[in-house]
Amino acid sequence: MDLQLKRRLVGGAVLVFLAVIFLPMLFEDGLRSPSPFDRTMPEPPAPGEAPARIVVPDRPHLPLSSGWAVQVGSFSSAANADALVARLRQAGFPAYVARLDRAGESLYRVRVGPVLRREEAETLARRLRERFGLKGFVVSHP
Known part of the structure; x- marks a missing residue:
């Protein structure tokens, strides 16, 4: 050639x-x-203000195949995980429980989000650390 x-x-x-x-x-x-990721997360209320009511299902429906969330806790007790989710939701954060079954045992991971971009998730993790002292880390969602 x-x-x-x-x-x-x-x-x-x-x-x-x-x-x-x-x-x-x-x-x-x-x-x-x-997409549900197109919306921005509302800022949590300042101390002394009434929190905004946000309704978030236990497992949010995500039509996209990827996103990011902040994992703020992992519990062997569903009651402890639900208590943290209730506290976060009351403060206006979209929290949910992701259940993981391994070797016959259940692990309940508390996550906040999801958001579309990793930078948003890192900002969310920083806000959770400042507001609640939770040392969360960014994970892929779902």
């Missing part, structure tokens, strides 16, 4: 590769459906 033909084939392959990567980005906004 001569050198000029090889160069044209490689150049064409590179152009197709770049088109596959960048063309969807140009049309993304028109094709994307609304």
Whole structure:
């Protein structure tokens, strides 16, 4: 095969590769459906203010395949996990329990979120640390 033909084939392959990567980005906004991650989390109320009422299901329905949450506790007792979730929800944070079954034992992980971007989850973890002293860490969701 001569050198000029090889160069044209490689150049064409590179152009197709770049088109596959960048063309969807140009049309993304028109094709994307609304997502629960598009909303921003409300700020928790200042001390002395009444907390806003937020209704969050026990396991939020997420149509997207990925997101981020902050894990703030892990309990062997469902009652302890539920107590922390109630405390966080009362303060306006969207908390939930993720149950994990291993070797016949259940572990109840308390998580806050989910949010779309990791940076948002890290900010949420910082707010939880400042407000409640909870040393949470960012985990992928679900």
